[in-house]
Amino acid sequence: MTEEHIRPDPDVLLKKIKEEEHIKERKKGYLKIFLGYVAGVGKTYRMLSEARTLKEQGHEVVAGLVETHGRVETEELLKGLKFY
Numbered sequence: 001m002t003e004e005h006i007r008p009d010p011d012v013l014l015k016k017i018k019e020e021e022h023i024k025e026r027k028k029g030y031l032k033i034f035l036g037y038v039a040g041v042g043k044t045y046r047m048l049s050e051a052r053t054l055k056e057q058g059h060e061v062v063a064g065l066v067e068t069h070g071r072v073e074t075e076e077l078l079k080g081l082k083f084y
Contacts, residue, residue, distance in 0.1 A: 032047075032050075034046055034047045039069075040069075044066060044067065044068065044069075044074055045071075045073065045074050045077065048063075048066070048074065048077035048078065048081075049077060051063070051077075051081060052077060052080075052081075055080070055081070060082075061081055061082070062081070062082045062083070062084055063078070063081050063082070063083050063084070064083070064084050066078060
């Protein structure tokens with residue numbers, strides 16, 4: 001019997017499928033919206049604080065556009081984040 005006709009091990013195939021499904025599950029993201037009644041209540045600061053926490057836990061975090069309004073504390077939270 002040639003190698004072309006050898007039947008693959010079903011356990012190996014099942015393991016490979018489960019690994020691929022696990023990778024797909026991890027790639028799903030979510031959207032969290034931070035609402036506040038007025039400017040300056042800490043929406044951006046809180047969002048970036050949570051982003052840094054998620055990044056430290058090993059999650060991929062990407063920022064789009066961030067308006068810091070010149071606040072040094074907010075700008076510090078941007079360090080180390082990726083931008084699109």
